[in-house]
Amino acid sequence: MKQDITTVFNIEHPIVLPGMSMVAVPKLVAAVSEAGGLGILATGPLSADQTLSGIREIRSLTDKPFGIGVTLMMPGSKENAEIALAEKVPVINFSLGKGDWIVERAHAYGGKVIATVVNERHALAAQRYGVDALMATGYEAAAHGGPVTSLVLTPAIADIVDIPVIGTGGFADGRGLIAAMALGAQGVAMGSRFSITQESPVHDKTKQAVIQRGIEDTLYTAKFDGMDCRIMKTPRAEKLIKSPPNLFNALKNSFQLAEQLGIPWIKLLMGTLIKGPKMMLQLSQAANASESIDLAINEGDCEKGVHLVGQVQGRIKDIPTVAEVMARIIKEANDAKAAFS
Numbered sequence: 122m123k124q125d126i127t128t129v130f131n132i133e134h135p136i137v138l139p140g141m142s143m144v145a146v147p148k149l150v151a152a153v154s155e156a157g158g159l160g161i162l163a164t165g166p167l168s169a170d171q172t173l174s175g176i177r178e179i180r181s182l183t184d185k186p187f188g189i190g191v192t193l194m195m196p197g198s199k200e201n202a203e204i205a206l207a208e209k210v211p212v213i214n215f216s217l218g219k220g221d222w223i224v225e226r227a228h229a230y231g232g233k234v235i236a237t238v239v240n241e242r243h244a245l246a247a248q249r250y251g252v253d254a255l256m257a258t259g260y261e262a263a264a265h266g267g268p269v270t271s272l273v274l275t276p277a278i279a280d281i282v283d284i285p286v287i288g289t290g291g292f293a294d295g296r297g298l299i300a301a302m303a304l305g306a307q308g309v310a311m312g313s314r315f316s317i318t319q320e321s322p323v324h325d326k327t328k329q330a331v332i333q334r335g336i337e338d339t340l341y342t343a344k345f346d347g348m349d350c351r352i353m354k355t356p357r358a359e360k361l362i363k364s365p366p367n368l369f370n371a372l373k374n375s376f377q378l379a380e381q382l383g384i385p386w387i388k389l390l391m392g393t394l395i396k397g398p399k400m401m402l403q404l405s406q407a408a409n410a411s412e413s414i415d416l417a418i419n420e421g422d423c424e425k426g427v428h429l430v431g432q433v434q435g436r437i438k439d440i441p442t443v444a445e446v447m448a449r450i451i452k453e454a455n456d457a458k459a460a461f462s
Contacts (some may be wrong), residue, residue, distance in 0.1 A: 126159075126285050126308040129253055130212055130233055131186050133157030134451060135308030136298070137287055138315045139237075139256065140190025140214060141263065141429070142166050143418045144323060145312075147175050151182035152320040152443035161188040161214050164201040166411065172201045176208050186211040188235070193218020206232075214256065216265075221250040235287070239267025244278045254285040256310055260341070262290030263313050263431040265348050272304070279305025293433040295453025311450075313431040319442045326421030327428055328440055336435030345427065346410035353417075353428040361413070361427060 126135045138145055138153040140163035150160030162179065164172045172189065179187050189210050191202045194217040202223055205213050209230045215223055216237035224234045228251065236247035237256040244255050257278045259271030266289070267274065275288045288301035289310040301309045315321065317328050330353065338354040344362040345352055352358050416426025441449070 123283065123285050123307055126254055126287060129285055130159050132159050134447060135287075135302075136447065136450060137161065137256070137289075137308060137310040139289060139310040139312045140164070140188075141312045141316065143414060144316045144321060145190070146322050147178040147182065149315065149318070149320045149322065149443070150187055151179045152318075153315060153447075154179075154185040154187045155183045156444045156447040157185075158447060159186060159188060159212065161190050161212070164189055164198070164205075165192050165195055167201060168197065169200040169204050172204045173208065176205070176210060188212030188214050190214040190216070190237075191223075192216050193220060206230075219250070220247070220252070224251045237289075238278070239265075239274070240269070241277055241281055244282055248282050248284055252284065254287055254307070255282060256287045256289050257306070259288070259290035261432040262351060263316075264350055264352075264429040266290045266341075266351060266431075268349065271301070275301060275304040275306050290431060291433060293431075293436050295450045295455070296457045298450060298454045299457040313433050314437060314446060315443060316430070317437050317440055318446055319440060323418050323428075324421030327417050327423055330423045330428070331430055331434045332438055332440075334434050336432050338435065339430060339432055345413075350410075351429065351431060353423065353430050353434070355423050355427070357424055358427050 127133060134157040136158040138150060138158060138160040140161040142163045142165040145161055145163040147162065150162045153160035162175050167175065189205045191198045193215055206226050209232060212233045212235060213223055213227050214235040214237060220236060227234050233253040235254045235256050236252040237258055238244045238247055239258050247255060255278060257274050258266045259274045260266050260268060261271055271288055271291045275286060279286045285307035286305060287308045287310050288306035292298065292301060292309040292311050293314040298309050316323050317331055339351050340354050340358055340362065341349060341351045342362045343349050413427040414429060416422040417428035
């Protein structure tokens, strides 16, 4: 029988805040961990110095376990992973790359590792690397979920691996938690739900925009940031994905991206050139996307900006504290479980 993730990660509740860029900041990460879940810091937009500062801020806010996320295909990810390893962060969550070296070094100090996967092949590869759990991200999820729904993906992966599976995408309440466990998961990640809380850095105007929309008001497209991505459906988003990539803006934004990551622009360029034309196009789209995401999250501008959100936005109707969300989910889960006993 697979271990529960509460045992694996030494947490109280089997609920995770995934590392959503610009959303999973230290305050929100610490709030989720303090409430008994596992908060994961997003390091995609951070330089190595900012990642170190973020880790130390989380530790000043909570003594509970937490993690950091690294997207291995992106510039600066290796440097951020090195910081996490040097700081002996309790949990490291990697995605889009081969993380065997992270597993080996994290396990050396007693750390745990989660791999984010969207298909069975990647799940089996991650298990071979020795990861402690998998975050199986379905079609419903905000940002980069896979092409298969959680209803199908979760049991498909749970059936072929011997390690815990965390269902991700489409989960926002206690009924979803019980459903995921019935499908073979040992816990769930709830990014969109935690993004609409009082501790979340998402602008109040964008929080209200999420509350006002329904479950059908998202778009799933590879034309936003170069990968399959789920975003809020707005006139701006619909127009943006129909337009060809703006290479002039991409060049301008690439300088900002390099500065943000704390690396020389020429290093960013050379690293992209080595990986080929496909990566160059994807990075240009990612650079443009970063600007749009920033407008929505930090300025509350969903007319010019674009917000990453899951289909569960249509089921989010309030802005509670993280502690209130956690308590509500656990009560709902217990009630749902009792209904079947």
